[in-house]
Amino acid sequence: MRRLVIKVMAAQAxxxxxxxxxxxxxxxxxDRRGNSRSPRPSGWExxxxxxxxDDAAALLTALALAPAAVFGNSYxxxxxxxxxxxxxxxxxxxxxxxxxxxxxxxxxxxxQAVVGSVVEAxxxxxxxxxxxxxxxxxxxxxxNWDRLDPDLRHRMASNGETLFNVEMGTFESYRxxxxxxxxxTTPTQVLVSQESADFFDEAAAWLAARLAVEVVxxxxxxxxxxxxxxxxxxxxxxxxxGPS
Numbered sequence: 001m002r003r004l005v006i007k008v009m010a011a012q013a014x015x016x017x018x019x020x021x022x023x024x025x026x027x028x029x030x031d032r033r034g035n036s037r038s039p040r041p042s043g044w045e046x047x048x049x050x051x052x053x054d055d056a057a058a059l060l061t062a063l064a065l066a067p068a069a070v071f072g073n074s075y076x077x078x079x080x081x082x083x084x085x086x087x088x089x090x091x092x093x094x095x096x097x098x099x100x101x102x103x104x105x106x107x108x109x110x111x112q113a114v115v116g117s118v119v120e121a122x123x124x125x126x127x128x129x130x131x132x133x134x135x136x137x138x139x140x141x142x143x144n145w146d147r148l149d150p151d152l153r154h155r156m157a158s159n160g161e162t163l164f165n166v167e168m169g170t171f172e173s174y175r176x177x178x179x180x181x182x183x184x185t186t187p188t189q190v191l192v193s194q195e196s197a198d199f200f201d202e203a204a205a206w207l208a209a210r211l212a213v214e215v216v217x218x219x220x221x222x223x224x225x226x227x228x229x230x231x232x233x234x235x236x237x238x239x240x241x242g243p244s
Contacts (some may be wrong), residue, residue: 013053020233025240028068030059032079034162036155047166049174052081057090063193064089071099072105074139075167080175081207084184085176095236097191098222101203102172103230111199112172119164128160135163141195179229188213189239193220193228 020026033047033055058081060066072080077099083091102108117148118138122131135238136156145153149210190208192200194217201215208215218235220228 067092146223
């Protein structure tokens with residue numbers, strides 16, 4: 001039986017053109033609530049990391065696929081981390097790629113100010129959809145955005161209302177305490193990209209120290225699943241092959 005990797009989505013769709021895992025793994029991806037093909041629940045005006053992790057756990061349980069190896073990128077990284085903390089039975093291994101742990105940074109306000117200025121410029125240029133493009137170009141680079149399939153870009157841009165009105169500004173305060181992190185026993189890999197901003201390295205180092213693991217680097221930007229998918233697979237495949 002092939003192992004299972006469930007990709008906990010970041011703010012936007014993963015955007016993989018091909019499945020580089022198909023030789024060895026079954027891969028399940030999903031759109032988080034209110035994003036892309038997952039409908040926005042009636043009256044849903046706010047969310048939390050807890051809610052997002054509960055959704056992922058419920059999906060794995062409903063599909064009878066637990067425990068699964070989990071890959072979480074960006075906002076998905078903190079969702080995967082909360083899965084490890086509150087739903088350890090559904091996770092066999094976890095790869096946390098650049099989880100958004102703004103609250104652990106030495107100067108979180110500086111990072112939030114930079115991101116805020118990017119979003120504000122996009123809003124002024126064309127509202128939430130244009131702000132998504134500005135934000136992704138900032139986080140992942142112009143080349144990554146430009147080479148995405150146009151239909152995928154449109155779908156991602158359509159998530160702007162959810163990203164900016166429900167999610168952003170809510171997830172950034174997430175910060176498990178040291179004792180909780182030290183209590184995680186599920187094998188976990190903390191991953192950063194070589195071309196990402198320094199604050200991702202800072203957050204990864206903070207997390208890895210509390211999990212008693214080493215930070216692992218992979219080629220690419222904040223979205224290596226877009227620009228360096230094969231290298232990303234080579235980086236984490238040995239870890240996923242390890243015993244549960």
